[in-house]
Amino acid sequence: MSHLFSDTALIFGRYLRQALDSKVGVVFGLLQPMFYLIFFGPLLRDVPLGGEGDSWQTLVPGLLIQLGLFSAAFAGFGILLEKQVGVIERMRVTPVSRLALLLGRALKDVVLLLVQSLLLVLVAVALGLRAPVLGVVVGFLFVGLLTISLASLSYALAMRVDGPQGFAPVISTVNMPAMLLSGILLPMALAPGWLDAVSRCVPFRYLVDAVRAAYVGDFGWDTVGVGALVGLALCAVSMTVGTRVFRKAGA
Amino acid sequence: MPVISTAGLARTFQTKRGPVEAVRGIDLTVRPGEILGFLGPNGAGKTTTLRMLTTLLAPTGGAATVAGCDLARDPEGVRRKIGYVAQSGGTDPSVSVREELVTQGRMYRLGKAEAAARAEELAADLGLSELLDRKCGALSGGQRRRLDIAMGLTHRPVVLFLDEPTTGLDPGSRAELWDLIRRLRDGQGMTVFLTTHYLDEAEALADRLVVVDRGTVVAEGTAAALKAQYGGSPEATLQDAFIAITGRRTAEPDTAPIAV
Ligand SMILES: Nc1ncnc2c1ncn2[C@@H]1O[C@H](COP(=O)(O)OP(=O)(O)OP(=O)(O)O)[C@@H](O)[C@H]1O
Numbered sequence: 001m002s003h004l005f006s007d008t009a010l011i012f013g014r015y016l017r018q019a020l021d022s023k024v025g026v027v028f029g030l031l032q033p034m035f036y037l038i039f040f041g042p043l044l045r046d047v048p049l050g051g052e053g054d055s056w057q058t059l060v061p062g063l064l065i066q067l068g069l070f071s072a073a074f075a076g077f078g079i080l081l082e083k084q085v086g087v088i089e090r091m092r093v094t095p096v097s098r099l100a101l102l103l104g105r106a107l108k109d110v111v112l113l114l115v116q117s118l119l120l121v122l123v124a125v126a127l128g129l130r131a132p133v134l135g136v137v138v139g140f141l142f143v144g145l146l147t148i149s150l151a152s153l154s155y156a157l158a159m160r161v162d163g164p165q166g167f168a169p170v171i172s173t174v175n176m177p178a179m180l181l182s183g184i185l186l187p188m189a190l191a192p193g194w195l196d197a198v199s200r201c202v203p204f205r206y207l208v209d210a211v212r213a214a215y216v217g218d219f220g221w222d223t224v225g226v227g228a229l230v231g232l233a234l235c236a237v238s239m240t241v242g243t244r245v246f247r248k249a250g251a
Numbered sequence: 252m253p254v255i256s257t258a259g260l261a262r263t264f265q266t267k268r269g270p271v272e273a274v275r276g277i278d279l280t281v282r283p284g285e286i287l288g289f290l291g292p293n294g295a296g297k298t299t300t301l302r303m304l305t306t307l308l309a310p311t312g313g314a315a316t317v318a319g320c321d322l323a324r325d326p327e328g329v330r331r332k333i334g335y336v337a338q339s340g341g342t343d344p345s346v347s348v349r350e351e352l353v354t355q356g357r358m359y360r361l362g363k364a365e366a367a368a369r370a371e372e373l374a375a376d377l378g379l380s381e382l383l384d385r386k387c388g389a390l391s392g393g394q395r396r397r398l399d400i401a402m403g404l405t406h407r408p409v410v411l412f413l414d415e416p417t418t419g420l421d422p423g424s425r426a427e428l429w430d431l432i433r434r435l436r437d438g439q440g441m442t443v444f445l446t447t448h449y450l451d452e453a454e455a456l457a458d459r460l461v462v463v464d465r466g467t468v469v470a471e472g473t474a475a476a477l478k479a480q481y482g483g484s485p486e487a488t489l490q491d492a493f494i495a496i497t498g499r500r501t502a503e504p505d506t507a508p509i510a511v
């Protein structure tokens with residue numbers, strides 16, 4: 001326990017340095033949401049989206065969650081490569097805290113995602129987004145919460161599978177419906193009853209709704225409050241799963 | 252007091268094709284300061300045994316103590332006292348030699364300055380000083396092997412586990428490594444547990460040999476004793492003894508049960 005903090009800082013530093021070394025990676029993860037923002041966003045300007053605020057205030061929160069959903073869920077890829085060259089076992093044979101091996105990596109993902117989110121919001125502002133600063137900050141907090149949750153799950157999965165063939169299909173299969181069902185591009189307010197009901201089973205939906213509410217200055221319990229609860233619960237479950245897997249000796 | 256002792260240490264892997272009994276029950280003891288040669292044909296269970304003794308793999312049977320710590324109850328204690336050099340290494344090709352050595356020191360809880368100094372020292376010991384700022388991926392096979400060994404020595408472990416440390420080394424580097432291992436034992440009283448397929452190496456370096464086959468210990472003793480007991484004649488080589496002990500290795504059915 002006494003070493004958790006310094007070990008986490010060590011692991012965090014190692015992987016942040018690696019991530020920043022490949023600037024391509026930072027930019028690449030941003031491409032998809034940027035394309036949506038620039039090539040899809042303007043189409044929504046005069047479309048009635050059934051919520052408060054204008055189209056940017058609806059789209060940008062969705063894109064932020066999408067960014068988190070995709071980047072964080074694929075975070076485990078790095079570990080697959082490291083497993084192949086023996087780095088994981090070499091680290092696990094040292095006294096370094098097992099939790100730090102997970103936390104250090106996941107916090108690196110949080111920092112990267114926050115940088116990417118900031119860039120996305122700045123471009124959105126240039127395109128016409130106007131939102132309360134507090135709302136934007138709350139949006140970043142949700143991105144952070146989502147990232148640490150999904151990154152932990154992703155690392156845990158990567159630790160358990162044998163190779164990329166066991167990893168990528170799982171993530172893609174989960175992510176695509178999760179993205180559509182959480183109303184990332186268009187709010188679920190437009191959905192027919194059954195679709196709305198299904199989407200209520202997807203936790204990410206509550207995060208999207210919460211960030212959209214925050215972007216129009218609504219910080220009520222039924223929106224931001226519910227989103228925060230769902231986000232914290234997701235985080236608690238993911239961290240528990242992640243810690244378990246990292247504690248256990250290798251498969 | 253032995254520095255390593257195991258009783259019935261076993262590991263069975265569950266695979267889609269049924270269970271694989273990689274290690275069926277290993278009993279052995281190693282004295283402090285001993286260089287133990289752990290021999291056996293491919294697939295005998297050497298690496299699996301090492302991975303259990305180094306806390307990487309949970310045994311499915313038996314017990315062991317390593318450097319005074321119980322493997323099951325105090326894996327943390329074991330980790331602090333041992334070093335492990337895996338058969339296939341453990342450095343990231345995209346990271347520099349210096350960074351790997353310093354990170355390793357930090358993971359063993361050396362301070363920043365200490366870890367940096369230790370990296371220099373290890374690099375000097377293993378002839379890597381010129382290469383500190385190269386990426387690990389840009390090292391030759393033998394240079395990378397020396398780096399793997401440096402990584403395992405970072406915290407001056409009580410017991411050093413080496414899985415085929417000299418595979419891929421040229422004769423000169425191999426002789427240097429033998430020297431280094433002897434110096435570590437003579438100077439620091441380090442215990443060395445090493446696997447090798449080179450019988451000349453086992454004979455030159457190890458005080459005692461343990462031969463495993465199909466997951467159990469099938470012979471043990473000094474090279475001279477094994478030659479005398481199994482070699483058949485006084486001028487028998489260790490190779491003769493090894494073949495007599497492990498037999499054939501031709502057309503043996505695999506140990507894995509056949510799924511019907
Ligand atoms: N993760 C695993 N899952 C299933 N079987 C395994 C696993 N790891 C090892 N085995 C099997 O266990 C047996 C022992 O393997 P091990 O790697 O310990 O052998 P070894 O003595 O180190 O051989 P080598 O000299 O070739 O390195 C082999 O039959 C191997 O296929």
Ligand SMILES: [Mg+2]
Nearest residue numbers: 297298299338
């Ligand atoms: Mg092996």
